[in-house]
Every structure is written in structure tokens, then in C-alpha cells.
Amino acid sequence: MAERARFYPGAVPYADLTFAQWNDMPDGAARRTAHEIADRHGLAVVGLEETGYAGRSHRMALFDRDGMRFALVPGGRPTLGYDAARFQPAPDQVASYAESASEYGLPPLSEYVDAMTSSVRVAEIPAMLVAVEAFDPCEIVLAPDDPRVLELVASAGSRLGGVSMFRSAGGLEVEFDRSGRVVRARVTREVSYDEAMAGLASIGLRTTTPDEWEWACGAGAATLFRWGEDNANDGYPFDYKTGPHRQKNLWGLAIGQDPYRHEATSDRTIVCGGDGGGATCGGSGFFLGWLTLATAYRDTDFGQWLASEDGYADEILTRPVIELN
Structure with a gap:
């Protein structure tokens, strides 16, 4: 993102705060901004510190709302999606996919990755507070x-x-x-998608849009995964209790860590952060299992099935958002 204009505490609205502006702020101005945001929205500031993830640094701000932890996710005009043409897979990824492709009749690797990730686009994303952990209205x-x-x-x-x-x-x-x-x-208890969204609205929250979820997960990383292009080659994400997928991301969010814990978005046909464990449970191959954690991952068929009358889920995980003003 190219925005480098100064942003001062008290500016209105805070939804206009960009990634660059937030990280360029002097420490004192950042503290005042965090406390002003907290005062406006009835929150408590619980952390303001420099953090890092996958070689990138960021000033993380954490807030508490009645026991629910939120992190500041600055906005801007980021490029989202993934360009599969630039993917240069490691040898073990190629080998894993070749086995899966032979068994399931899949297209060439680049073509498959392109089909399973969202297209490259520029999006308008407001600054917002995003829940550190996924929320289950059930x-x-x-x-x-x-x-x-x-x-x-x-x-x-x-x-x-x-x-x-x-x-x-x-x-x-x-x-x-x-x-x-x-x-x-x-x-x-079992709830429908509409009941889950209404439950969030009743406590003054909403879930992320698909674009907001990608931005919240990848924090602008242009790689297939938020930590890079590679993945472990001798197991599925669920098998690893440690690793970059288990670490909180650049914003401080625990997101996209387990393919069994996919998250609903404002578009009921688009789920992010997993595939319900289908690739893992079905033994589809390690690369396909890890691909479900790609920031821009899209399983169109799975999303449409979940939104249909035949779809079933015993939990509807969401990523609550507090809109800034």
C-alpha cells in the first residue's frame, strides 16, 4: 500500500487508519490512538507492543470487550488473492501433489492452485478491531x-x-x-447461519467479509500462506501442534490454524481458513491438506454445499468485528 500520510490521534474516523500510518506513528501518538479507540467503543487497552511474524514487524494493539480479546487491524487498499502463475513449489510439494493428482485425476498443480484460491484484486478495507479467537455462536x-x-x-x-x-x-x-x-x-446448540449472524448483531458485532478475512489472516503477505510458500511435507496441519500455522499472525490473531475449523463470512457461500477437514480426513495428500490454510483458499463446492439445505455443521465459527468510528 502506498498511503504514507500522517494520522493523528483524534482524527475522525479511525476506520480510515491505514497499515502504514499506524506503524509510522510515534509511540506516544500510538498509545493515545489506542486509548481513544478504547474510549470511543467502551473497551480496555490490554496490550500495545512491537511484534513480528514471518520476518515482518508490526505494532500490535490489543483490546478487551467483556472478556473477548480484539486486535487492531489497520485498513487501506491492499492487494488480495493469489496469482498461482508465480507459485514455485518445493520438490516435496510437487511430489505430494503428483500423487494426489494421479489418484484423483486433478489438473496441473498451478491450475489447481489457481482454481482453489481467490483471484488477485485490490480491495478497500477499513481499519477495524478483529477478534483474536474465532467465536462459536453455537x-x-x-x-x-x-x-x-x-x-x-x-x-x-x-x-x-x-x-x-x-x-x-x-x-x-x-x-x-x-x-x-x-x-x-x-x-x-445447533444454530443456522442466519441465527449465528443475528446473534453477533445482538451484541453489537458482525462477522468479516471474505475480503476482510483475507486481509485479517495474511496481513498483506503476497505468499500462498501467511508465513511463506512452503509447508511441512510429512503430515497434515492437524498433526502439528507447533509451527508457523499455530502461531498468532502479524496482527496478533489466532487464525487459519486448523482446517477442521473453517470460518463463516458475510457471504454464506464463502468459508475461509479450512475445508471442514475434508482433505485431511479423506487422506487426499499432504499438500492438498495444507493448501486449505492458504490465505486466499476457496473451496467453492464446499461453501455452496454448506449454504444449501443439505449442508450441515455442528458449529459455525465466525470472526467478530468491531467497526471503528
Whole structure:
């Protein structure tokens, strides 16, 4: 992005704050900006620090809203999508794809990557606050002393001895520490896409658009993945509990880490950050499994199926956004 104009605390609106302007600010001005944003939106500033990811640096700002953590994602006119013609795969990626292509009758590698990623385009993205963790509107967090939790513990009795987690048939899940104390409880329920979006709106939030999700995930990285072009060659993302995909990204977001945890966007036919685990569960090949974490990944068929009457998901993960003013 080319914007280099100065941006001063108190400027209106903060939605116009660009990546370059935010990182060019003197430290004092950045602190004032963060606190002004917090004051305007009823938040608390919980962190302001220099951070880095995949060789790039950034000034990260974190906020708290009733226990939900948000990070500042500056805006601008970034180039999104991926140009598969410039992809130069590593030998192990070529070998992995060749095995998959032979088994499933797939086109040449570049053609396949092009079909499974969004097209290159320039987008207008506002500065916004984006949830650090994905949010599941199907999940209701309960306090350890909630009557439903106490009733479950009392009714289960000796069956809870030594267990770390107990699930009831009604969707109530309770976790215990080694002493048997309840440390986490939640109840899950099935909701539709429309119910999930309405639930976000009811607490003053919305989910990302597909463009905003790409920008939030890749932070402007032009590579296939937000960390580069390569991926591990002896396992699927789910097999690795550490690695660049498990690290928080440049903005400080835990995003695009597990293909089983795809996220809904404002377009109900477009999901990002995974494929529901289809490539991994189906043993499609390591490269295809990792490709689902590409920043611009698009599985059109999967998205359209989820949006159809036949589509089913036991959770609808979203990436909540607080719009800035």
C-alpha cells in the first residue's frame, strides 16, 4: 500500500487508519490512538507492543470487550488473492501433489492452485478491531456454579471420578482439574447461519467479509500462506501442534490454524481458513491438506454445499468485528 500520510490521534474516523500510518506513528501518538479507540467503543487497552511474524514487524494493539480479546487491524487498499502463475513449489510439494493428482485425476498443480484460491484484486478495507479467537455462536459459556452445571455434577456422582471432561446428552460439557473442581463449562446448540449472524448483531458485532478475512489472516503477505510458500511435507496441519500455522499472525490473531475449523463470512457461500477437514480426513495428500490454510483458499463446492439445505455443521465459527468510528 502506498498511503504514507500522517494520522493523528483524534482524527475522525479511525476506520480510515491505514497499515502504514499506524506503524509510522510515534509511540506516544500510538498509545493515545489506542486509548481513544478504547474510549470511543467502551473497551480496555490490554496490550500495545512491537511484534513480528514471518520476518515482518508490526505494532500490535490489543483490546478487551467483556472478556473477548480484539486486535487492531489497520485498513487501506491492499492487494488480495493469489496469482498461482508465480507459485514455485518445493520438490516435496510437487511430489505430494503428483500423487494426489494421479489418484484423483486433478489438473496441473498451478491450475489447481489457481482454481482453489481467490483471484488477485485490490480491495478497500477499513481499519477495524478483529477478534483474536474465532467465536462459536453455537456455544454458551456457563459459570462453574451455574445450576445446570451443579445439577450435572450431582447427578453424575461417582462417574466423574478421575475424568477431565464430561459431556451430557443435552450438549452440556464440563471440564475438571485434577482435584475435581469445575474449570470450564459450556452448552452447545445447533444454530443456522442466519441465527449465528443475528446473534453477533445482538451484541453489537458482525462477522468479516471474505475480503476482510483475507486481509485479517495474511496481513498483506503476497505468499500462498501467511508465513511463506512452503509447508511441512510429512503430515497434515492437524498433526502439528507447533509451527508457523499455530502461531498468532502479524496482527496478533489466532487464525487459519486448523482446517477442521473453517470460518463463516458475510457471504454464506464463502468459508475461509479450512475445508471442514475434508482433505485431511479423506487422506487426499499432504499438500492438498495444507493448501486449505492458504490465505486466499476457496473451496467453492464446499461453501455452496454448506449454504444449501443439505449442508450441515455442528458449529459455525465466525470472526467478530468491531467497526471503528
